[in-house]
Amino acid sequence: xxxxxxxxxxxxxxxxxxTLEMLHVINEENRNxxxxxxxxxxxxxxxxDAVAHAFEQGGRLFYIGAGTSGRIAVMxxxxxxxxxxxPYGQVVAIIAGGxxxxxxxxxxxxxxxxxxxxxxxAHNVTEKDVIMGIxxxxxxxxxxxxxxxxxxxxxxxxxxxxxxxxxxxxVAHIPIVxxxxxxVITGSTRMKAGNAQKFVLNMITTCSMVKTGKVYENLMxxxxxxxIKLRKRMIGIVxxxxxxxxxxxxxxxxxxxxxxxxxxGE
Numbered sequence: 001x002x003x004x005x006x007x008x009x010x011x012x013x014x015x016x017x018x019t020l021e022m023l024h025v026i027n028e029e030n031r032n033x034x035x036x037x038x039x040x041x042x043x044x045x046x047x048x049d050a051v052a053h054a055f056e057q058g059g060r061l062f063y064i065g066a067g068t069s070g071r072i073a074v075m076x077x078x079x080x081x082x083x084x085x086x087p088y089g090q091v092v093a094i095i096a097g098g099x100x101x102x103x104x105x106x107x108x109x110x111x112x113x114x115x116x117x118x119x120x121x122a123h124n125v126t127e128k129d130v131i132m133g134i135x136x137x138x139x140x141x142x143x144x145x146x147x148x149x150x151x152x153x154x155x156x157x158x159x160x161x162x163x164x165x166x167x168x169x170x171v172a173h174i175p176i177v178x179x180x181x182x183x184v185i186t187g188s189t190r191m192k193a194g195n196a197q198k199f200v201l202n203m204i205t206t207c208s209m210v211k212t213g214k215v216y217e218n219l220m221x222x223x224x225x226x227x228i229k230l231r232k233r234m235i236g237i238v239x240x241x242x243x244x245x246x247x248x249x250x251x252x253x254x255x256x257x258x259x260x261x262x263x264x265g266e
Contacts, residue, residue, distance in 0.1 A: 002163040004137055004189050008182035026191075029184050033195035036162070036178040040200070043176040047158045047204055050174060051130050052211040054156070055090065059128030061208070063093040064120055064146045066110030068190040069134040069160075069197060070095030071102055076201040082230070084214040085222025091205060094119050096142040110135075113145025120146040127154035132204075134159075134197060136189035138166025138177075147171045160200055162193040176200060216241070225258045238263050 011025055037044070051061050063073035070093070077093035080086055095101055096116065097109035109115070120131065131150035133143040138161030147157050148171055159172035162180045169175035178196035183189060209215060214222050219240065225231045238249035241264045249263075256262035 002137055002139075002166070003179065003181050004162050004183065004193055005187050006182040007186050008184060011184045014184065026184050029192055030195060033178070033180055033192045033199065036180045036192075036196050037199045037203075040176050040178050043174060044200055044203055046174045047132070047176060048207040048211070050156045050158065051204055051208040054128060054130045055208060055212045057128050059126070059130060060089065061091045061205070062120065062123065062125065062129055062131045062150075063091070063134060063201070064095075064116060064131065064143055065093075065134035066096035066140045066142050067101075067105065067107055068194050069136055069140075069143075072194060072197050072201060073134055074099075074102060076198070076205055080205055080209070082224065082226060083220055084209045085224055086209070086214065092123060094123070094146070096140075110140040110142045113141040113148075116142035116145035116147075117149040120149060125150060125153060125155065130156045130158065132158040132160065133168045133172070134161075134201075135166075135168055136162050136193035136197070138163045138168045140168070144168050144171060160197060162189065162196065221260045221264075223260060225253075231258075234258065234260055 014022055014025065054061065063077060065073045073093040074095055077091040080091040081088050097106040101109065131147060133147040135143045138159065144167045147168055151157050151171060157172045158174045158176065159168040160176045161169055162178050164177050169177060178200065180192035180196050183191050219237045221237065223230055223234050225234055234253060235246050235249045237260055238252055239246055242249065252263040
């Protein structure tokens with residue numbers, strides 16, 4: 001039996017616990033998500049370097065997952081354009097069952113390998129692209145099918161799972177395994193396994209964007225002024241870089257089409 005499906009001895013009687021006791025147990029188990037990611041960092045680093053190289057060559061990063069894994073992937077991909085100013089389509093998340101499964105579970109969709117392949121191939125994937133399959137158990141047929149198809153095309157493949165010796169890890173050029181172990185509620189991998197997935201995806205996109213010049217020092221230099229909050233943030237970034245007041249920072253942005261790089265003369 002895979003560890004993600006085992007019973008957690010610390011929570012066998014969670015149904016009898018007082019609320020605060022329950023919360024302490026869950027929070028303690030959440031810490032294991034961080035530890036599991038720490039142990040996998042060498043593999044995550046290989047993934048970052050592969051993705052950054054793909055971006056430099058005009059390639060894309062595709063996430064493909066089902067259920068919770070797919071939803072976490074969609075969230076991460078959606079944040080890349082507003083945060084780093086990259087085009088929509090540079091980081092793409094594909095979820096089994098389509099976008100409707102973001103709000104309504106359709107768990108049976110993960111069982112169809114051919115659909116995973118078809119959904120991925122619909123994006124005109126080439127060997128320049130990196131394909132990252134995400135599955136807590138590591139055995140979702142939808143994800144495995146997409147990864148096998150990508151590998152046949154010559155794409156670099158990455159897997160992210162919480163079980164060793166799973167199907168997608170065997171397919172991947174770069175397997176990432178975050179060994180989060182038995183969940184607080186048996187089999188509920190939206191908990192510790194989901195935490196670890198969120199951490200890893202954040203790391204991969206953040207570090208690959210840094211490595212490809214989308215960050216100056218620790219500032220989001222490619223921001224776009226799509227709302228009031230982001231306009232204020234952009235003014236603050238220019239102010240910090242040039243060590244000027246907000247009025248001058250805003251004037252420089254106005255004069256440079258609200259492009260931070262141009263405003264600071266980078």
